């Protein structure tokens with residue numbers, strides 16, 4: 563019983579520190595809006611933690627694009643090739659093919675040719691291999707998702723990436739960008755890549771586990787928001803909590819499972835499968851614990867593992883929701899009857915049902931239930947953003 567008391571003290575303390583009541587989420591959304599304004603007002607970004615990059619070579623599709631187009635999507639682990647045949651205003655997507663090719667592990671750790679123009683390199687490589695094709699545009703994932711979302715629905719106002727990393731893009735009115743006032747701004751709508759992974763605010767719920775992850779992991783003192791939210795880190799935060807429980811309460815037996823001491827050994831998909839284990843005696847959690855060197859975990863310890871996964875995943879989903887509401891507020895769409903679509907892309911959102919539910923629930927909570935009517939948050943199944951950019955250019 564004494565052990566259980568110690569376990570509860572740690573887990574309850576974690577839940578409290580990771581707490582994201584609606585009022586806190588609004589403080590974060592407002593801080594996000596403040597940083598968006600700051601970065602858009604001054605040419606050096608002022609005090610903003612956001613970059614707010616204008617994507618000058620990207621234009622939004624209007625739906626009448628026509629022809630055969632190709633896109634490549636460079637992920638961290640795979641490259642997706644998309645070939646799409648667009649049939650104009652009435653034909654829309656006539657045909658779509660895509661294949662995923664895993665990036666060979668030797669290339670994942672290889673170094674890039676520092677300072678070389680990627681577009682130039684790509685085109686040189688295509689020419690060298692005799693491929694009669696040229697790459698016209700290179701954009702980041704948030705911009706690609708936004709363009710794809712806009713083709714699917716003209717009400718699309720923003721895109722969010724929730725995969726290995728996190729980022730967001732949105733469509734801004736040129737007149738709302740003070741730093742460009744007076745310069746030649748032709749387009750009324752501009753695509754902004756927020757680079758929101760760097761967002762930082764004193765309102766973010768940061769725990770001792772996050773502090774250690776930041777000190778010991780990659781990109782120290784950077785990417786504060788991304789480290790609380792994205793798929794690259796959730797597994798390792800959970801691992802750090804379980805390690806503390808194993809060390810201080812012997813939750814997982816008398817020895818500390820050696821694998822639990824290895825950074826990034828617990829991955830976010832593991833967290834998702836344990837969190838969503840619906841079997842009565844939490845078999846999946848038991849299996850995972852076995853993999854970590856705990857042959858017979860008790861039901862009570864499995865329940866604690868699920869509780870920890872829930873706390874960390876819920877915090878992430880709710881923080882991502884605050885960011886989304888921040889964008890909607892910046893656009894004046896957090897309380898209107900206008901229909902607003904936010905497209906979300908990335909494995910964390912696509913494959914983790916409870917995560918998605920928490921995110922939707924928090925947005926709804928923040929907007930007092932208006933989500934169901936006016937704000938639609940969804941994955942864009944079409945996924946042709948990268949191929950659409952050359953299409954908008956060819957018009």
Ligand code: ADP
Nearest residue numbers: 637638725726793830831834908909910913914
């Ligand atoms: P990338 O970010 O590399 O472009 P994805 O968008 O597919 O690729 O996202 C991959 C990330 O999504 C993984 O790093 C992982 O954190 C998360 N992920 C993948 N599958 C799952 C899953 N089943 N449950 C939860 N998270 C997942």
